[in-house]
Amino acid sequence: MKKTVIGAAIALLGALAVTPASAKETISVVGSNSASPLVEVFAETYMNKGEPVFIEIQAPGSSAGIRAAKDGSADLGISSRDLKEEEKSSDLKELVIARDGIAVVVNPNNEVQELSAEQITNIYKGDITNWKDVGGADKPIVAITRDTASGTRGAFEDIMTLKMEISGQKVSAISQRAQVANGNGALKVSVASNPYAIGYISLGTVDETVQALAIDGAAATVDNVKNGSYKVARPFLVLYKDGATSEETQQFLDWMVADEAQAIAGKKGYITVN
CATH class of the missing domain: 3.40.190.10 (Periplasmic binding protein-like II)
Known part of the structure; x- marks a missing residue:
């Protein structure tokens, strides 16, 4: 009987470990080699706050980041330059997170x-x-x-x-x-x-x-x-599709231009936006 109770308890703990409430949402970020060090610091700080997200960053360049944001292959793109006219679209939003x-x-x-x-x-x-x-x-x-x-x-x-x-x-x-x-x-x-x-x-x-x-x-x-x-x-831009961001992704976007993140940007030698 004792073994049965222990076995049931272990099974319950195992079930709790994989419930959606404990799972972390992955936010994929692709783009600028120059802006990525700042975004990496932002991501690490944000995750260490206990937010239920895992932020994954790749830095192949601004052009790749713009494409990834436009075609939806990444949740967020990052660019260390202004977009060219042919890269802009009505549903692609730009957020200036710092200047450099x-x-x-x-x-x-x-x-x-x-x-x-x-x-x-x-x-x-x-x-x-x-x-x-x-x-x-x-x-x-x-x-x-x-x-x-x-x-x-x-x-x-x-x-x-x-x-x-x-x-x-x-x-x-x-x-x-x-x-x-x-x-x-x-x-x-x-x-x-x-x-x-x-x-x-x-x-x-x-x-x-x-x-x-x-x-x-x-x-x-x-x-x-x-x-x-x-x-x-030049500006450091984060790009995303209008209306396509999850609640957690939008919260990360909002946090990057709030006081805590901007204080980090200033300490790292970048120009803050607030």
Whole structure:
């Protein structure tokens, strides 16, 4: 009889363990390599609060995130650039969760500390190829860019006028001689390991391994992005289909722009939206 009671108790506990009340909803997030570190911190903090969700994040790039949100293959997409006209649709909603500067960075041993926007544009077009032409050493400039799916690259090209028109189509004007880095972290490592390299990364990820250049006299700081003097900046967007979000997903969206999450964004070096 005792064994029967114990067996029944174990069976009851097993049944309770798989009830819907204890199951966690998965929220799938796909998109920007630059915005994903902030969204990952948001997700970890939110889940640690005891919310009944598991947030799964993949970061193949902004373009992939926009597509995933539009076709419904992910609950949320993330982009680190504004959407192009052809990417917009009436049922695709955009939520700005933070803003971010794009820092143009060089190796800490590089004596150049400031460039004009025009000089940076000409470096990436391949018209300026030696550091001596911008006040540095007589050494070739190693320009490093991001892959074409990168939202950071898309925003950088738009801001720095690095687009040209060919047969009626706008294409990148970045020199084909520029090295391509797959990801924010990979680009930063490349610049940190080469004294003659130049690249661009999220302002929120700048650390002591690289030196952020002032542009047109304005230092790359959060305050200067806010006051408009540092103009190389872009939004971090979360995208979702109107009316298609679950209750838990909508609560996560609301939380990301509330005070707790925005305080985290500010501490991480991003520009808050409230």
